Amino acid sequence: MMQLIVFFTVVIAVGTVSYGFRMMKLQRQGNIKTAMLTSLSLFGVMIAAFFAVGFITPIFAAQETNTAALAGISMGAGFKYLAAALSTGLATIGTGMAVGSVGSSAIGAVSEDPSILGKTLIFVGMAEGIAIYGMIISILILFM
Template sequence: MSLLVKMTLTAALVLSVAVPFGAFAAGERTKGRYKTALAVNLLMFFGTLAFAAVLMFSGNAMAAEGAAAAGKASAAGMGYLSAALSTGLSCLGGGIAVSAAASAALGAISEDSSILGKSLIFVGLAEGVCLYGLIISFMILGQL
């Protein structure tokens, strides 16, 4: 990938974080302001992600390489992408599950402390989802 493309993507990612929160920093602190900043941040982030995907899959970034090398690099890139997605999405789901299970467990423990062991089992099961995603990503990376 050329230096210009790398610099453009770096600048776009930095601006996707800096612009929304920097532009809405002054003024009254209301809930609507934070929602607007979050919406602009998400729009810029996913726009940058779409731009990077177009560059990655267009083939122009690897025009100097041969067709076989480009195909192999594309397959390896898809493998790395799938490993990252399996880890990231499983950890996201595990985090959501742990937040629900742990808050319910804390409420139950505050009423009856004898159920601590039972509640920790449910929190551990929710954390297991993250480990399964990590194991799958190691298996994917082992095939590359």
């Protein structure tokens, strides 16, 4: 069941990317918000199904066998991995948003005055530091 959901999620992701490339090649204009909403909603449904099956399957399996032997790791270790993934993932999303706004502003400022290139690189580097902090927190979570 889990493999089927992963397969459909990959099919949706690959189909969305290939459809986008085809529309770019044909130079079609369209509503980008509608396309993104459709793609993200289908992908979100698949991710929700993935998590639902992931949470429901151990419950039914635990009724048949011993839970400790089935799990292999403790609940605390599972939360540890989840916390490490969330700290890195959310930090990376924040970095993408920060670098997007700071980078575009830096390009605009450098196009007006090329002598401030060094200063703008410092601001972009500070925005990228958020991802490094998230990764450091993940490493601390995993190895402490």
